[in-house]
Amino acid sequence: MVEFLNSDMKPLRRIVSRTVVLPADHVDTDQIIPARFLTTTSRDGLGAALFADWRRDGSGGLRSDFPLNRPEASGARILVAGVNFGCGSSREHAPWALVDAGFEAVISPSFADIFRGNAARNGLAPVELDAVAHAELVASPGAEVSIALETGVVTLPGGGTARFDLDPFARRCLLTGLSPLDFLLSHDDRIAAWEDGLPSG
Amino acid sequence: MKPRTLFDRVWDAHVVVPEADDHPAVIYVDVHLVHEVTSPQAFSMLGDRGLPVRRPDRTWATVDHSIPTRLDGGRPAWLNAATRRQVATLEANCEAHGVPLFRAGEPGQGIVHVIGPEMGLTQPGRTIVCGDSHTSTHGAFGAWAFGIGTSEVAQVLATQCLLQSRPRTLSIEISGALRPGVSAKDLILGLIARFGVDAGRGHVIEYRGPAIRRLDMEGRMTVCNMSIEAGARAGLIGPDDETFAWLEGCDLVPRGAAFGRAVERWRRLATDEDARFDGELHFDASGLEPMVTWGTNPSMACGVAEPIPEPTDPEARAALDYMGLEPGRPLAGRPVDVVFIGSCTNARISDLRTAAGVLRGRRVRDGTRLLVVPGSGSVRDQARAEGLDEAFLAAGAEWREPGCSMCIGMNGDHLRSGELAVSTSNRNFEGRQGPGGRTVLASPATAAASALAGAVSDPRPWLNS
Numbered sequence: 256m257v258e259f260l261n262s263d264m265k266p267l268r269r270i271v272s273r274t275v276v277l278p279a280d281h282v283d284t285d286q287i288i289p290a291r292f293l294t295t296t297s298r299d300g301l302g303a304a305l306f307a308d309w310r311r312d313g314s315g316g317l318r319s320d321f322p323l324n325r326p327e328a329s330g331a332r333i334l335v336a337g338v339n340f341g342c343g344s345s346r347e348h349a350p351w352a353l354v355d356a357g358f359e360a361v362i363s364p365s366f367a368d369i370f371r372g373n374a375a376r377n378g379l380a381p382v383e384l385d386a387v388a389h390a391e392l393v394a395s396p397g398a399e400v401s402i403a404l405e406t407g408v409v410t411l412p413g414g415g416t417a418r419f420d421l422d423p424f425a426r427r428c429l430l431t432g433l434s435p436l437d438f439l440l441s442h443d444d445r446i447a448a449w450e451d452g453l454p455s456g
Numbered sequence: 457m458k459p460r461t462l463f464d465r466v467w468d469a470h471v472v473v474p475e476a477d478d479h480p481a482v483i484y485v486d487v488h489l490v491h492e493v494t495s496p497q498a499f500s501m502l503g504d505r506g507l508p509v510r511r512p513d514r515t516w517a518t519v520d521h522s523i524p525t526r527l528d529g530g531r532p533a534w535l536n537a538a539t540r541r542q543v544a545t546l547e548a549n550c551e552a553h554g555v556p557l558f559r560a561g562e563p564g565q566g567i568v569h570v571i572g573p574e575m576g577l578t579q580p581g582r583t584i585v586c587g588d589s590h591t592s593t594h595g596a597f598g599a600w601a602f603g604i605g606t607s608e609v610a611q612v613l614a615t616q617c618l619l620q621s622r623p624r625t626l627s628i629e630i631s632g633a634l635r636p637g638v639s640a641k642d643l644i645l646g647l648i649a650r651f652g653v654d655a656g657r658g659h660v661i662e663y664r665g666p667a668i669r670r671l672d673m674e675g676r677m678t679v680c681n682m683s684i685e686a687g688a689r690a691g692l693i694g695p696d697d698e699t700f701a702w703l704e705g706c707d708l709v710p711r712g713a714a715f716g717r718a719v720e721r722w723r724r725l726a727t728d729e730d731a732r733f734d735g736e737l738h739f740d741a742s743g744l745e746p747m748v749t750w751g752t753n754p755s756m757a758c759g760v761a762e763p764i765p766e767p768t769d770p771e772a773r774a775a776l777d778y779m780g781l782e783p784g785r786p787l788a789g790r791p792v793d794v795v796f797i798g799s800c801t802n803a804r805i806s807d808l809r810t811a812a813g814v815l816r817g818r819r820v821r822d823g824t825r826l827l828v829v830p831g832s833g834s835v836r837d838q839a840r841a842e843g844l845d846e847a848f849l850a851a852g853a854e855w856r857e858p859g860c861s862m863c864i865g866m867n868g869d870h871l872r873s874g875e876l877a878v879s880t881s882n883r884n885f886e887g888r889q890g891p892g893g894r895t896v897l898a899s900p901a902t903a904a905a906s907a908l909a910g911a912v913s914d915p916r917p918w919l920n921s
Contacts, residue, residue, distance in 0.1 A: 280771055281653055281753050285885040290864045294522055294538035296496035296545045308887045313873055339654040342687060342753075343885060345589040346494065347605035368657060368689050369589060373605035422621065424479045435607070436501070439615040442473055442482055446617055449472045449484060 265378060266432040269403050270359045272332035275322050276396035280337035284370065287341065287349040301348055302355030327397045332359040335392045339363075341370025350377040360402050362409070364389050375425035376435060380404060388417035404429055459728035462694050463625050463660045466600040466725070470583050472617055480619040486582040488612045489568045490517040490555065492546040493866070494587030498609035499549040509553040511616045516577065517550050518558040519543050520567045522866045525829050525856035532560055532857075535868035553613075566832020566858040569593040569800035573677065574834050576706025580695040580722040585612060590800045590882065592683040595692035596676035597699055598725055600660065602690045623689045624734035626659035630667040632742030637916035639810070640675030641802055641880065641899035643667065644682040645747035647739055649757040656688025659735060662727060663693050667741040673702040674806040681801045682882050685754040694726045746915055748787045749884045749897040751775030756884075760902060760914045761788050778886055779894050780876070787896065787912045793875040795826045795907040796889070797900055798856075799863035802880035803831030805838050807900040812844040814904035814918045815851040821910025826853040827869065829861040853907070865890045878906040 292304035309321050317324045334353065340363040341349060350373045353361065360380040374381045382402055384392070391411050392400065398412030404426060409417045427433050439446075460468070473482035488511075495517070502509070509515060522539040524532045534540045543560070550557040558565035564575070569590055572578045580598035585591060587609045594601035608618055628651075634643060648655075661683055663676075671679065676693050683691025700719050703709045710718050745759030752775040758764060766783045767773040776783060781790070797803070797811050808830065820826045828848045830836040836858055839845050848855045862869040863881035865888070871877055873892025880903050884895035898906070901915035908918065 279774075283753070283883075283885045285883065285888050289887055289891065290866050291870075291891075293493050293866060294536070294542050296500075296542055298497050308891050313892060339657070339687065342653060343589065343684075343883060345587060345603035345605055347497075347587075347607060365654065365657065367654070367687060369603055369605060373607070376605065376607045422480075423477065424619065427478065435619055436505075436611050436614060438479065439482065439611050439617050439619065440507075442617070443615070445473050445482070446484070446615060450616075 267359060267378060267380060267404055267429050269401065270332060270380065271399065271401045272359070273327065273330070273397050274333045274335045274362070274392060274400050275328045275331045276335045276393055277322050278337055278393050281339045281342055282336050283343035284341055284346050284349040285343055288346065288352045293346060293348055298351050300355065301352040302357070305352040305356045322396065330357065332357055333362060333400055333402065334358050334360070335362045335389070335396075337363065338365045340366050341374070342367035345369045345373070347373045347377070350374045350379045354379050362389065362392060375422070375428055378429065380421070380429055382409065382419050384409060384417050384419055459731040461625050461727040461731045461733060462598055462662055462692060462725050463600060464731070466581055466583065467622065469581065475622060480621040482617050483583060483620045485585050485612050485616050485618060486514065487572070487577050487584040488515045488616070489572055489584065489586035489591070490515060490546070490609065491521055491568050491586070491588065492519050492523070492542045493521040494606050495549065495609055496542065496545045498587070498606045498613060499553070501607070501610040502613055507614045509555060509613045512554040512556075514616060515555045515613065517546060517555050518565055518568050518571055519546060519560050520858070521860045521864060523560050523859050524867050525859045525861045525869060527857060533868070539867060560857070563833050566835065567800045567803065567860055569681065570804060570831035570835065573597065573673070573702070574706070574832060576703055576709035579703065579709065580699060581725050585618065589684040590681050592688070592691050593677050593681040593800055595680040595683065595690050596673060597703070598692055598695035598722065600690055600692065603684065623660045624658055626656060626661045626688070626735040626737065627733040628661055628663050628737045628739060630663065630665040630739045630741050632667055632740045633670065634667060634741050634744060637901060637919050638744050638746055639899040639901060640671050640678040642744055642747040643741055644679045645749065645754065645757045645897060646741070646744045648682065648686050648754045649747065650739060651686065651737060653685060653753050653755045654687035655737070656683060656686040656691070659688055661686065661688045661691040662733070663691060668693055669696065672806065673698060674804045677804070678801055682754065685882060695722045746899060746902050748878075748902065748912060749895070750779060750781055750787055752778055752884055752886050754882070754884060754897060757897070760898075760912065761786050788914055790876070790912045792824055792878050792906050792911055794871060794877040795824060795903050796829070796862040796877055796879040796881065797903050798827070798829030798831070798861050799881035800831065800860070801882045802900050803829060803835065805835050807880065808835065808839050808844050809842070811900045811904040812847040814901055814915060815853070815908065816847040818851055818908050820852040820907045824907055824910040826851070826907040827856065827862060828853045829856045830858050832858050862889050864888070865893075878903045878912060
């Protein structure tokens with residue numbers, strides 16, 4: 256099969272980083288990026304709006320107790336969050352904001368379906384771990400963690416490992432920068448033939 | 457042949473390239489709906505590669521999310537230059553690619569999930585997508601309809617196809633009859649309260665059973681609309697005579713003998729009696745009360761007069777803290793700053809009729825603001841023809857132009873920090889209706905009654921008097 260490189264997305268193989276832990280369950284995309292930041296026509300610069308209403312108080316000052324604001328969170332590329340991460344709106348601005356803020360992976364026991372797909376299409380690995388491994392990560396914020404996308408293995412802070420499943424196509428997109436749009440365009444003949452068989456109207 | 461569900465039939469009829477070990481299925485999209493907020497970057501992706509829109513004849517655009525619903529001297533009162541530019545960008549993209557667009561103020565414009573069914577675009581058995589999670593609404597007609605991200609909007613614009621792994625199927629069988637004063641909105645809030653916000657993850661839900669059959673199309677749309685709040689990839693309902701009666705005469709639905717043939721085809725979509733679902737849930741609707749949410753996700757809900765439950769986890773405690781509410785006491789009686797009647801969940805004509813029925817001849821309580829936002833130009837015009845607008849205005853409500861408005865708070869219609877709203881919309885997430893705003897989700901009847909009382913209220917006494 257021909258591989259297509261998406262110039263927008265850098266291939267990812269291994270992510271090694273300290274974690275930031277946001278222990279909340281059901282983090283919705285309105286928290287990841289509130290709707291008032293969606294009036295843009297661009298994909299750029301959305302990291303500044305990431306978790307805007309959790310990061311800042313009503314007068315615009317940074318909340319020191321919010322995990323992403325702590326000094327040790329600076330430069331972290333792995334976010335650890337609770338179940339059903341990314342629920343709610345289909346806004347792709349959510350992974351755009353996370354990627355713009357430097358994140359390359361989110362680790363959670365489960366992801367909302369639309370977010371999971373949006374993330375993988377943007378070079379943000381959705382890593383689903385079992386409850387035990389997840390609890391270990393939640394208990395050790397700032398720990399150094401390694402994610403091997405090719406083998407689906409996370410090396411935990413205690414030295415143990417945990418496996419995760421990734422949809423094979425999403426894995427290919429992440430590993431190679433494969434663009435789903437180019438993949439679809441490569442099936443143009445099949446699509447045209449299928450359309451020829453459609454009843455008119 | 458193996459017995460099939462409605463979803464199986466729609467899936468099977470749209471596979472262009474089957475799933476393989478290393479890629480999902482290529483699925484054909486019959487109808488692509490586009491709006492101003494999630495499309496500009498998608499059109500840019502096409503522009504970057506010099507790609508045309510493959511099927512402008514299968515693509516329809518409208519403006520709804522960021523447009524003003526208030527007129528100032530007859531002209532739209534734009535919030536700022538960014539919202540205006542976003543709408544201008546959609547206009548330019550539609551012009552350049554030959555995509556039909558319903559502009560603000562034009563007949564046919566409205567919330568994308570209200571106008572699709574109005575036009576008759578939403579038909580049984582179709583695949584319908586939009587860069588908006590509430591696309592699940594269209595499932596009420598037996599279509600497979602779901603929200604997509606902006607990269608996928610670009611994929612559909614360029615190829616009319618999407619990559620999809622096959623979802624699992626979940627049957628939710630709903631028995632019993634809703635009591636008087638209890639609506640489709642209360643039903644879906646009750647379902648989510650019972651089964652949770654991720655009960656449907658990975659699944660397409662088919663809502664079944666006598667309580668669903670008794671709902672009119674607008675009630676079915678309300679139920680399917682909030683499938684995403686149950687975490688589902690889509691929600692659908694088998695088409696029946698109620699569905700066909702709605703569709704007959706819609707602009708884009710065939711007429712005469714062709715309509716008869718379409719109905720025959722649509723009837724054959726029904727789930728076979730012996731078909732198997734991957735999961736099955738049951739719910740008895742007969743005990744349901746008018747529902748209100750007390751927390752910051754749609755599963756945090758209870759009957760309006762029931763005590764708010766004691767929190768059992770940190771999320772529930774944090775939610776009560778955010779909402780400024782105490783467990784052990786009912787929400788009924790809690791003062792309300794704003795009431796919002798609108799959104800793709802509850803801004804259709806039957807919703808406005810219900811609200812007007814409660815409000816007619818009465819006044820909104822001093823200190824409470826009521827905003828009524830029709831879902832489309834057609835809904836607005838029908839409401840005017842029936843004098844509903846006069847009932848709203850006489851009660852002291854603001855009566856607006858169609859749009860998403862305070863459901864998402866992008867256009868200047870939003871809560872101020874600390875304000876509590878009773879809202880007929882679909883999300884009570886923190887800050888959803890404005891930073892620091894607090895949202896209580898409810899039905900149109902509960903919202904209207906709460907506006908009159910200036911406090912969260914059981915609608916039933918108002919409906920009966």
